[in-house]
Amino acid sequence: MSVILKAEHICVAYEGKKVVDHVSFEVEHGDYLCIVGENGTGKSSLVKAMLGLVPTCCGKAVFNLKDGKRRIGYMPQQLDEQKSFPATVAETVISGCLSGMRFPKIYGKKEKQTAEEYMKYLDIYELRHKSVGELSGGQRQRVFLARALCAADEILVLDEPVSGLDINAAKDLYSCLEKLNREKGITVVMISHDMQSAMKYATKILHLDKKLLFCGKKEDYLLSVHSKKLLM
Amino acid sequence: MELLTLVFSDSHILRCTAVGILVSLCAALLGVCLVLKRYSMIGDGLSHVAFGALSISFALNLAPLAVTIPVVMITAFVLLRLSDSGKIKGDSAIALIASTSLAAGVAAASLGGGGQIDVNSYMFGSILLVGKEEFLICLPLAIVVLAVFVLCYHDIFLVTYDEDFARASGTNAAAYKTLIALLTALVVVIGMRIMGTLLISSLVIFPALTAMRVFKSFRGVIICAGFTSVFAFLLGLLISFAAELPTGSSIVLADAVIFALFFMVGKVLKRS
Numbered sequence: 001m002s003v004i005l006k007a008e009h010i011c012v013a014y015e016g017k018k019v020v021d022h023v024s025f026e027v028e029h030g031d032y033l034c035i036v037g038e039n040g041t042g043k044s045s046l047v048k049a050m051l052g053l054v055p056t057c058c059g060k061a062v063f064n065l066k067d068g069k070r071r072i073g074y075m076p077q078q079l080d081e082q083k084s085f086p087a088t089v090a091e092t093v094i095s096g097c098l099s100g101m102r103f104p105k106i107y108g109k110k111e112k113q114t115a116e117e118y119m120k121y122l123d124i125y126e127l128r129h130k131s132v133g134e135l136s137g138g139q140r141q142r143v144f145l146a147r148a149l150c151a152a153d154e155i156l157v158l159d160e161p162v163s164g165l166d167i168n169a170a171k172d173l174y175s176c177l178e179k180l181n182r183e184k185g186i187t188v189v190m191i192s193h194d195m196q197s198a199m200k201y202a203t204k205i206l207h208l209d210k211k212l213l214f215c216g217k218k219e220d221y222l223l224s225v226h227s228k229k230l231l232m
Numbered sequence: 233m234e235l236l237t238l239v240f241s242d243s244h245i246l247r248c249t250a251v252g253i254l255v256s257l258c259a260a261l262l263g264v265c266l267v268l269k270r271y272s273m274i275g276d277g278l279s280h281v282a283f284g285a286l287s288i289s290f291a292l293n294l295a296p297l298a299v300t301i302p303v304v305m306i307t308a309f310v311l312l313r314l315s316d317s318g319k320i321k322g323d324s325a326i327a328l329i330a331s332t333s334l335a336a337g338v339a340a341a342s343l344g345g346g347g348q349i350d351v352n353s354y355m356f357g358s359i360l361l362v363g364k365e366e367f368l369i370c371l372p373l374a375i376v377v378l379a380v381f382v383l384c385y386h387d388i389f390l391v392t393y394d395e396d397f398a399r400a401s402g403t404n405a406a407a408y409k410t411l412i413a414l415l416t417a418l419v420v421v422i423g424m425r426i427m428g429t430l431l432i433s434s435l436v437i438f439p440a441l442t443a444m445r446v447f448k449s450f451r452g453v454i455i456c457a458g459f460t461s462v463f464a465f466l467l468g469l470l471i472s473f474a475a476e477l478p479t480g481s482s483i484v485l486a487d488a489v490i491f492a493l494f495f496m497v498g499k500v501l502k503r504s
Contacts, residue, residue, distance in 0.1 A: 051400045074400035085268060085393055088449045095390045099401030105386050131448030151401045 138169025
């Protein structure tokens with residue numbers, strides 16, 4: 001299997017305080033990687049640094065995608081103010097297609113088909129004329145997942161996608177992700193607080209506490225000392 | 233009817249009306265982005281800075297627009313940075329800058345103005361303050377704003393909605409935000425003549441909030457905000473001529489009435 005993401009010595013600091021300290025790892029095509037760790041251990045910062053959303057002090061992340069284009073499906077943590085944003089499901093999902101487009105960006109047949117396909121795949125096609133604010137938490141997360149899929153079909157990067165969802169909605173979202181990973185071979189990189197599900201679905205675990213504590217196969221992680229603390 | 237013929241036979245008033253329509257339209261479009269990105273205070277802060285710059289340029293006998301426009305544009309850029317950096321709370325920083333410039337403006341007006349500047353009309357606006365210069369700036373400004381919103385509509389949607397996602401997928405969010413802030417600065421400087429320092433921010437905020445009562449899609453909100461803004465301007469202008477009220481306050485009152493109507497329509501639609 002080939003490497004899709006290679007992070008080398010990533011450091012992030014806010015106002016002189018290091019929050020991510022020399023983290024290096026690799027992700028291969030088709031991996032399902034869960035980034036775990038306690039609150040405030042730099043998980044979101046690491047992901048944002050990889051995507052170029054926060055400046056790094058040193059190090060870099062290289063995405064090795066086919067045809068060399070930067071097409072990454074990112075699903076950020078949802079802010080409260082975004083929940084009342086006036087946008088329909090269809091408007092939201094298709095906006096993911098923008099990443100592959102050039103000026104002037106006008107949606108053509110191809111973009112509309114892509115959006116429709118993923119809305120159907122994630123079972124939100126019937127809701128397409130509804131406002132995102134009217135949806136339940138689980139439906140809304142599927143809308144953002146569909147948007148991320150429109151932006152990329154090789155790698156998804158998700159920041160706590162199930163936070164704030166009830167157990168059933170979380171289960172639904174996990175099975176969507178599992179399906180995408182198994183059926184379509186999409187690489188999944190996910191920050192998770194939910195250790196039980198991380199252990200159930202992931203193939204690889206990255207344990208972060210500012211420094212990299214562990215990165216490797218789930219089976220090896222379960223045997224390591226680091227897993228004990230979080231799985232208690 | 234007599235009033236209408238009187239209004240539309242005067243070329244100065246016609247020009248002022250044209251400026252008002254264009255400014256209302258631009259303010260509404262930019263306002264949707266500002267309100268949704270929680271930057272509505274920036275519009276308010278900019279108007280106060282514009283007042284300060286205007287008064288000082290009058291007191292020092294400088295060309296008012298040539299001083300005010302660059303000052304307000306720089307302020308817009310700084311305020312945007314302040315709101316994003318999170319080091320000082322954005323809204324309190326804006327309040328500090330706004331009240332300081334207002335105070336400086338009032339001081340300059342009473343020290344050096346010597347009757348040249350009518351503080352009252354700058355505070356509350358008067359359509360008669362709109363001159364040829366405003367018209368000449370306003371027309372290209374409106375064209376640029378409309379062109380940006382038509383050509384970059386989808387990018388603006390994404391940057392307003394979810395900046396992190398937009399940046400992760402390769403959109404230059406910072407450039408769009410700066411562009412919107414600079415255009416807002418221009419709209420505020422021009423619109424201030426009509427609406428006055430204290431009321432211009434309503435031109436930015438009201439249409440967006442009004443449209444959001446009823447419309448749930450971004451496209452719907454943008455289009456509706458543009459229409460209600462122009463309608464409220466024309467309605468307010470007529471009221472101000474008929475009842476001899478200050479233009480700014482009549483327009484804001486018209487905006488408020490339209491908002492109340494949309495609010496009720498929104499409630500009814502939600503129930504059914």
